[in-house]
Amino acid sequence: MDIRRRYFWTGFAVVLVLVGAVLSARLIQGKNDLPDRGNQKVRGPLDAPFHIVDFSDFQCPACRVGAEALQTIENEFPDILRIEFRHYPLEQPHPWALTAALFSECAAEQGKFWEFHDRLFSEQETWTKSKEVPSLLARYAREAGLNMHQLQPCIQNPKTLAEIRRDQSAAEKIGIRSTPTFLINDRQFVGALQLKTQGRAFILEELQKTKSDSPAEG
């Protein structure tokens, strides 16, 4: 065999092995199946055709922008979206992300998750720069009408932390690496821009498919 052929077949074999390895790894990782949390961090109709899961971190500025983008999408498609929040606090760059997640998880326990969520994002610049983050978060909780006698033990309860870690490990299992990441019916979109462009296009596409699949009325 001449040298060119040797090189061609060797290169071909190496690339083939690599493609096989990557495809196998993707197959092992599987689909974006998330265990159902059945929690209070959900809004929208139960039978909504689109389920959006938002993996987010309260201290991350991109997540604040992501939450705004999600709100825009929700306003554009009312009644057909079910929104679910899941924690993915990135503690290395955001030292108060876990504390905020604990507070919000306890707000969810008292059925006030979304009010607290909105407050954390709308005042993100204030509390993240504060020197008294826990007391400021406690003030937000009080102002949201949370029962403070229940809140403190809830924050210190290891089960609350375990809930957050469960969200995090579920995210890592399906290949989520940054925040905010949105799953729309198992399709991943990373960041506000992808949500606003590709995510929105995906919803429109799926709606179009449903329309053309359903029999004509009249």
Place this chain on the structure above:
Amino acid sequence: MSFISLLMRVFVGAVFIYSGWGKLTVPIENFAAVIEGYRAVTPSLIPFIAHVFPWAELILGTFLVLGFLTRASAGGIAAMLAIFVALLARSLFLKLPIFECGCFGSGITLSPHQALFFDIGLWMASLVIVIRPVSRFSLDRRLHEL
């Protein structure tokens, strides 16, 4: 000298294998979001780059570790590193809000500053390999001996 060159070849190649593998085994949207953050290419090009670059990293990195088409692989890697260095320098100059370079998937987290110095080091190492490709423990040598 040849032992150090061999080490450089394996190290640069291994970094590229790690980097490509980390991007290819998670949904490609993660890397697409990283590219978006650098605001250097038009949105229509992002999916193409997000698909092609990780494969190029994995394949060229593997070729370099194996010592297959050593000079060409090192040249390809040097060209990619030159692009990364330029992008990182630009992002620092423009003070873009990038806190993590996103260069190596999720396993290694480096700030743009750290990544810039690391990439310059890798780029110089890959240039050394282009100039003096090591044939020791390489497929190139084996293929020529057959």
